[in-house]
Amino acid sequence: MSERIRAQRIRDEAWGWSFFEDGGLALDRHELWEEPATQSALRVSQSSVVSRLKAQGPSDTVGRDMPSSRPTRRRRVERPEVRAARRARNFALLVILAIVLVVALLLTAFGGGSSRDLTPLAATGIATADAQTSPYPQVVAVHGAVRLQMPIAQNAVTAIGYHAADDGAMTLSPIGRQGNEGLVQRVVHAIFGGGGGHPTWYQLGGGTNSALDVGATPGTGVYSPVDGTVVGISPYIVGGRHYGAQIDIQPQNAPSLVVSLTQLRADPSLTVGASVVGGATLLGRVVDLARVEKQALARYTNDAGNHVTVELRPAATLVLH
Secondary structure (H helix, E strand, C coil), rough: CCCCCCCCCCCCCCHCCCCCCCHHHHHCCCCCCCCCCCCCCCCCCCCCCCCCCCCCCCCCCCCCCCCCCCHHHHHHHHHHHHHHHHHHHHHHHHHHHHHHHHHHHHHHHHHHHCCCHCCCCCCCCCCCHHCCCCCCCCCEEEEEEEEEEECCCCCCCCCEEECCCCCCCCCCCCCCCECCCCCHHHHHHHHHHCCCCCCEECCCCCCCCEEEEECCCCCCECCCCCCCCEEEEEEEEHHHECCCCCCEEECCCCEEEEEEEEEEECCCCCCCCCCCCCCCEEEEEEEECCCCCHHHHHHHHHCCCCEEEEEEEEEHHCCCC
């Protein structure tokens, strides 16, 4: 058999297969696919819908005027009462806590002090020259660079007080604790601190603290409160009578100021121009003014309140004698 077998294309170019359809089972796009009719196993009525449901009858409802079985009205009445009771309990608790806090503050402010701070100091009796000793260094008040030392021996001091002077004296800053401070000041100091230390001093009146009174019995020795020079010794006049002297000292570290001491009898050896040492040089002794005037310091001592007064003023106001 020499007959040549020739291959023949079975696909017509007219089919127009696309690249994506090439090699797949495809039909002519112009042929229609007829779906065979199917019959449902259940018979469905094709007639018009006829409702066989019962007609809606009247419903059994509760009228608006009938009371409800739920206690809504009662709960509406109880809610304000419960809320008011809860607020009352909270308020009572806050009041109790505030009372406890106030009591604690009062105990802190008043419980730490000794009875000596609230009662007058007992007088030690009339001092004699042989029994006197000089005070140990202790600053009781300051003003700028001036530091005033205790002018009387500490064991002889009956009380310390501050009041306002009416002769141009400068304000002093006390050192120590105020023994008669008010309740508000004590509470503030108890919470925030401050107002403590020694010595204890008392406020003798309103105004500025421009005069320092250091109490002692008559005859107690008075020592210089600063280092400096004596620039004046003059009589101290009360009610037209001579009671002791006024001694003026120019501080060594503040020559534009003058420290004045009154209500003391000057030591015979003291002269104008003499140099003095704070806490060491004897200036004089306390005089008795109980018969002349009522002394405010007596409220905090068991005696007449005799004392020596220390003031600080500008040197320009000094009248030399």
